[in-house]
Amino acid sequence: MAEIIGISAGRKNKITESLIETILQGTGKSYELISLSGKLVRPCEACNGCVKNNRCVFQDDFLPIVEKMYQSEGIVFGAPTYWDHMNAKGQAFWEKLCFSGRHNGVFPLRGKPGVIAAVDGIGDGKHVIRDVKKYYDDAGINLVGNVVAQGEYACFTCGYGNYCPDGGFAELFPLGTPITEDIKPSISNQHPEICDLKPEERNIKEKAKNMGAILAKVIDNHKKQQGLFNEE
Numbered sequence: 001m002a003e004i005i006g007i008s009a010g011r012k013n014k015i016t017e018s019l020i021e022t023i024l025q026g027t028g029k030s031y032e033l034i035s036l037s038g039k040l041v042r043p044c045e046a047c048n049g050c051v052k053n054n055r056c057v058f059q060d061d062f063l064p065i066v067e068k069m070y071q072s073e074g075i076v077f078g079a080p081t082y083w084d085h086m087n088a089k090g091q092a093f094w095e096k097l098c099f100s101g102r103h104n105g106v107f108p109l110r111g112k113p114g115v116i117a118a119v120d121g122i123g124d125g126k127h128v129i130r131d132v133k134k135y136y137d138d139a140g141i142n143l144v145g146n147v148v149a150q151g152e153y154a155c156f157t158c159g160y161g162n163y164c165p166d167g168g169f170a171e172l173f174p175l176g177t178p179i180t181e182d183i184k185p186s187i188s189n190q191h192p193e194i195c196d197l198k199p200e201e202r203n204i205k206e207k208a209k210n211m212g213a214i215l216a217k218v219i220d221n222h223k224k225q226q227g228l229f230n231e232e
């Protein structure tokens with residue numbers, strides 16, 4: 001069983017996933033990265049089916065992931081912003097997790113340390129941090145910190161992006177700019193639209209790894225403290 005579980009609500013092999021993976025690598029612990037992309041997580045129907053045993057009764061891909069979270073020592077959750085909110089996939093996941101995991105004083109994630117990976121097209125991350133923090137608080141997850149990244153708008157690869165006045169590409173570059181690799185945002189190429197960034201602002205890999213190292217330290221200290229407490 002992996003010590004740390006990472007969950008991405010972003011696209012497969014895109015920025016949210018690579019940010020989470022880098023944080024997980026920084027922990028130096030065993031980890032499993034689970035992508036919600038291609039998985040079915042139905043929203044909460046408020047059917048009360050979970051009341052007796054804190055488990056959602058619907059047969060989708062949700063429960064096996066949650067069981068792994070329950071067994072883990074720490075969580076790294078990341079999502080992109082869609083329309084100034086965490087995307088619906090991430091939202092559906094947490095709706096169910098927080099409702100099924102909150103009956104009769106049982107909060108299975110209470111006290112687990114967690115990190116948030118927040119991604120959006122402009123690199124500010126505030127909507128995802130706000131939304132995920134609310135769920136972490138409700139579940140009793142201890143927020144260790146967050147890492148924010150500018151992601152790659154879908155317009156970079158749709159085939160029309162650099163001539164579309166309605167897309168995200170036009171927020172960053174003048175229409176007509178050729179889409180070359182060096183202007184695509186990645187975690188090692190943040191804000192290609194800004195010329196004079198410091199190297200650590202352009203490449204946030206070390207920052208993400210450092211957040212992973214902090215998460216690992218928090219977990220180790222927590223375990224040590226619990227050991228001392230149990231000895232008494």
Ligand SMILES: Cc1cc2nc3c(=O)[nH]c(=O)nc-3n(C[C@H](O)[C@H](O)[C@H](O)COP(=O)(O)O)c2cc1C
Nearest residue numbers: 010011014015016080082083084120121151152153
């Ligand atoms: C439907 C949709 C809505 C979006 N809304 C926003 C938004 O409100 N603000 C923003 O900064 N980026 C927005 N984005 C851009 C995504 O946050 C960005 O592409 C991010 O990189 C996606 O994460 P991923 O690459 O890990 O899939 C939106 C993208 C989509 C597809």
